[in-house]
Amino acid sequence: MLFNSIEFGIFLPIVFAIYWLISNEKITHQNAFLILVSYFFYGWWDWRFLSLIAFSSSVDFWIGLQLSKTQDQNRRKFFLWLSILVNLGFLGFFKYFNFFAQSFSDAFTLLGQNIEPIRLKIILPVGISFYTFQTLSYTIDVYKKKLEPTQDIFAFFAFVSFFPQLVAGPIERASNLLPQFLAKRNFNYHQAVDGLRQILWGLFKKMVIADNCAEYANHIFNNSPEHSGSTILLAAAAFAFQIYGDFSGYSDIAIGTSRLFGFNLKRNFAFPYFSRDMAEFWRRWHISLSTWFRDYLYIPLGGSQGGTSMKIRNTFIIFLVSGFWHGANWTFIAWGALNAIYFLPLFLFGKNRNHLEIVAKGKKLPSFYEFHQMLFTFSLAVLAWVFFRAENLDHALECFSKIFSTSLFNSPWYDGNTKIMLGLILFFVVIEWMGREGEYAIERIFLSWKKYIRWSFYAFLIFTIGMFMSTEESPFIYFQF
Numbered sequence: 001m002l003f004n005s006i007e008f009g010i011f012l013p014i015v016f017a018i019y020w021l022i023s024n025e026k027i028t029h030q031n032a033f034l035i036l037v038s039y040f041f042y043g044w045w046d047w048r049f050l051s052l053i054a055f056s057s058s059v060d061f062w063i064g065l066q067l068s069k070t071q072d073q074n075r076r077k078f079f080l081w082l083s084i085l086v087n088l089g090f091l092g093f094f095k096y097f098n099f100f101a102q103s104f105s106d107a108f109t110l111l112g113q114n115i116e117p118i119r120l121k122i123i124l125p126v127g128i129s130f131y132t133f134q135t136l137s138y139t140i141d142v143y144k145k146k147l148e149p150t151q152d153i154f155a156f157f158a159f160v161s162f163f164p165q166l167v168a169g170p171i172e173r174a175s176n177l178l179p180q181f182l183a184k185r186n187f188n189y190h191q192a193v194d195g196l197r198q199i200l201w202g203l204f205k206k207m208v209i210a211d212n213c214a215e216y217a218n219h220i221f222n223n224s225p226e227h228s229g230s231t232i233l234l235a236a237a238a239f240a241f242q243i244y245g246d247f248s249g250y251s252d253i254a255i256g257t258s259r260l261f262g263f264n265l266k267r268n269f270a271f272p273y274f275s276r277d278m279a280e281f282w283r284r285w286h287i288s289l290s291t292w293f294r295d296y297l298y299i300p301l302g303g304s305q306g307g308t309s310m311k312i313r314n315t316f317i318i319f320l321v322s323g324f325w326h327g328a329n330w331t332f333i334a335w336g337a338l339n340a341i342y343f344l345p346l347f348l349f350g351k352n353r354n355h356l357e358i359v360a361k362g363k364k365l366p367s368f369y370e371f372h373q374m375l376f377t378f379s380l381a382v383l384a385w386v387f388f389r390a391e392n393l394d395h396a397l398e399c400f401s402k403i404f405s406t407s408l409f410n411s412p413w414y415d416g417n418t419k420i421m422l423g424l425i426l427f428f429v430v431i432e433w434m435g436r437e438g439e440y441a442i443e444r445i446f447l448s449w450k451k452y453i454r455w456s457f458y459a460f461l462i463f464t465i466g467m468f469m470s471t472e473e474s475p476f477i478y479f480q481f
Contacts, residue, residue, distance in 0.1 A: 202252030
């Protein structure tokens with residue numbers, strides 16, 4: 001079920017009403033209801049994979065209990081590795097089996113031997129990369145004794161399957177979300193209104209910005225041999241806004257929906273395109289994933305400790321694994337490697353934490369220097385997105401050959417819809433800039449204005465969504481990851 005679908009528009013109010021009608025019942029009843037509706041939400045896509053998420057939840061709940069019963073380090077390691085192997089085993093099979101089979105065949109072809117790869121018709125379960133990492137964080141934290149394992153199976157199953165963030169995050173830590181399922185939730189009017197406001201902004205990002213940018217980006221990338229370097233670069237910039245509007249829009253809807261039910265999810269995006277260098281960009285982009293890799297991979301590898309060679313190794317590992325997490329394609333690995341190259345000089349020269357505060361905090365406009373820093377960082381991100389958007393490495397290299405040619409100085413191809421897209425992007429950037437000090441763009445702006453002005457703005461957003469929404473439901477990009 002998609003957030004931008006009529007079905008979800010019917011589903012959400014019904015679930016919201018029933019949920020709060022039973023709020024005076026036991027917490028177990030509320031959690032059981034959330035499990036039921038979450039499984040219905042997930043099963044709307046393909047009911048066959050409900051058994052997979054149920055099995056993953058059962059394994060990690062049981063392992064958490066086993067870890068609480070023993071202090072023997074060998075047994076604790078056994079249970080930890082059992083969780084890792086089960087979860088990553090499922091993820092590896094469904095997401096990477098065909099990739100490794102094809103890569104194995106290609107390697108032998110380079111050596112002069114043709115081997116027909118074994119390929120399976122595997123359907124990638126939606127959200128498996130997200131809930132796998134969520135359950136893994138639970139068992140790892142329990143193993144490290146940073147978290148007490150829960151005895152409440154309803155709370156744990158609800159934590160894993162919570163429908164707002166089940167299929168595309170944010171990737172929640174058990175230390176933040178699980179205790180919220182163990183405590184009584186009371187309806188909070190102001191929290192619910194804030195949630196609706198964030199849902200509205202998320203829908204605008206997805207249905208107006210992302211989907212309209214997708215039309216241009218898809219047309220150009222699907223016909224890249226016919227276009228100039230300037231056109232491909234403009235398409236890459238359009239894709240940059242497409243993926244940001246799409247994914248951060250999903251996160252806004254997920255966080256806002258959670259607030260309707262009395263839950264607070266972690267922030268996942270913090271205006272990354274206003275970053276002044278790539279280190280700041282990665283602190284603000286897909287925060288739940290980057291911090292997951294930091295805590296569960298980068299730091300165990302040694303982090304920033306050790307010599308220069310170890311720092312370089314760990315940096316490349318974290319970015320390459322991040323790229324590979326996104327998909328079974330060499331383009332994602334190349335995307336990760338390029339971002340590692342961007343990040344490494346800042347890290348090695350100790351400049352990776354120069355910009356911890358939002359740019360031009362407390363000011364209306366950035367300085368001339370800050371503006372150029374943001375423009376340069378955005379340009380680097382756009383170039384990296386070419387790998388992310390390309391069908392394969394050959395396609396990416398073909399696009400780069402056009403971008404770094406004299407055709408870059410030609411006038412880019414555009415039509416009337418392109419002008420509308422650029423106008424929408426400009427409006428979007430202005431609103432994001434005005435609200436950059438909030439958790440999301442329209443959290444605070446206009447709140448001090450008269451009520452009729454504020455409501456007029458919300459009505460304008462709704463009208464714009466209705467005017468520019470696609471006639472066909474458009475899935476969120478990160479559903480494929």
